Amino acid sequence: MSVIKFTEDHEWLAIDGDVATCGITVYAQEQLGDVVFVDLPDVGQSFATGDEAAVVESVKAAAEVYAPIAGEIVEVNSTVAENPATVNEDAQGGGWFFKLRIADAGELDGLMDQAAYDAFVEGLE
């Protein structure tokens, strides 16, 4: 079981060794509504923390997905680009966006765990 972390911008990361699988949270997809388009980065692209790494569009809004930590893209999930509904159906599983090679593992300490994120979302309601 890998460690799951969250950001205040409603991204999640599953950490497995030096690779983090990233996507948007169940709460984020609920707020967006039906997702109709996902624009993914290219494998090999490097991002600093907070850089715009992907774009997600729903019937209601377009939103940027930020790189939650610095790193290089090692894999992207073409399934969500081809079938954006996957983001709604399985946001924190099959609806992942990209995998990053973690540049600085120390950055993970600044992110929220499940309990902290749940409390954060509760505070938004």
Next chain:
Amino acid sequence: MSQSRDKSGGLKLIEIEGGPRTHSGHRGLDHEEPLIFEQGAPESTGVDLPEVGDFTDRLGGLARQGPTGLPGLSEPEVVRHFVRISRDNHAIDMAMYPLGSCTMKHNPRLNEKVARLAGLAEVHPLQPPETAQGALELIDTLAHWLITLTGMPAVAMSPAAGAHGELCGMMCIRAALDARGESRQVVLVPESAHGTNPATAAMCGYRVEAIAADPRGRVDVAALAERLGPDVAGVMLTNPNTCGLFESDIVEIARLVHAAGGYFYCDGANFNAIMGRVRPGDLGIDCMHINLHKTFSTPHGGGGPGSGPVVLSEALAPFAPRPYVIREGDGFRLVESEHDPADDGRAFGRLKGFHGQMGMFIRALTYMMSHGADGLRQAAEDAVLNANYVRAGLEDVMSLPFPGPCMHEVLFDDASLKDTGVTTLDLAKAMIDEGVHPMTMYFPLVVHGAMLIEPTDSESKASLDEFIALMRGLMADAAAGDVDRFEGAPFHAPRRRLDETRAARQPVLRWRPPAPAEAAE
């Protein structure tokens, strides 16, 4: 209810709610109109053209080999088609159109009358300027009104719409920074700004950073001050903003931006709320586009085109695009190139073919001159009064994220719909059944389930009272748990609820003729 055709091309009898079936598929004056490509036949035509005799092909073999595929119809068939489909659409000429931030105000018929005067309607942009002095004087007079109303020293007239005006303003800023030898990379855009602002900055090659709104729905000045620095080219702010609120710290914001060496872009899309009351030049802005098609009543939203002149500060004026009109002797002329002796070579270039949206210039100037300065001021005051009348009429049944008073539009969130099972989208669809155009929804993004209502100065008290009554009725239905009338809405429109998700995921962007096998059956 929908029409379908059987294989022989005849109409099937179809079920119609609330009445007997019709043999035509129509419901009285409500016609089920097929696409124009599904009508007529390619070989029929409404024009009688002579047969082409022997000719020499000078197209180098590029002449069209097959038919164009355009439908062939007679003139009455074409006229009926477009009149019928126009009846399926909402329009400002039919009913209230409170689409927030879009300023769907009445398009006065006097504007149309003046635009059709032969001397204006038939002028051509390529005719010699000495034969178009009236048109050039009209552009110059309109420029004078815009400069006077905004308190700014200069105006670029050629931008073709609001976003084009933004592009013009940001290109002036970039040109001014280039002239200073600086390559600043970042443009700051508050969350309460118009949605086109970040796109414009990005198109000019800038990196966009958002500045948060404060709890009052206005720019967080402390956050802005903290972010300003030598890498910031400028700030783009909308005032009044998309929450319908006046950015009360705007003078301080301008001071901070200038102190950091940046330029201050103001999106003037909402100038209709402040014209005659506030001069942007007194607020310290460097450039602002003006939507003639909103503030000055020219048609838009399908009736356009738009027109977006940009007023400029002394610092940016030298970089305004060509062409521009100058007064010379007793007449006017156009400066079109850097070789013109009147041009100092600093203009960033040309932004548009010809000189701007002449038809809209005529209408906007007609609106200004028929209203006069006092009338324009009253139009702004009435726009604000009307929005506040709607706010006061609905605030006990709908929820305001920010306390009033508001400016020309009032922003509600969906807190009042919480636990009703009705969403902002459902409410908007039910408004279609009530015969009004829905408000802007889910924008701005700073509040949840946003509903942005802009009644404009065009609506009478009676019209506003009717609107408030229908909205109160819908909110009461939602509170009473009558979810069906919302989830099924619209019931009374030519089409029922569209599948927006499927339309976006699997868009059908053009009509294609039926496959040959099917057509042959």
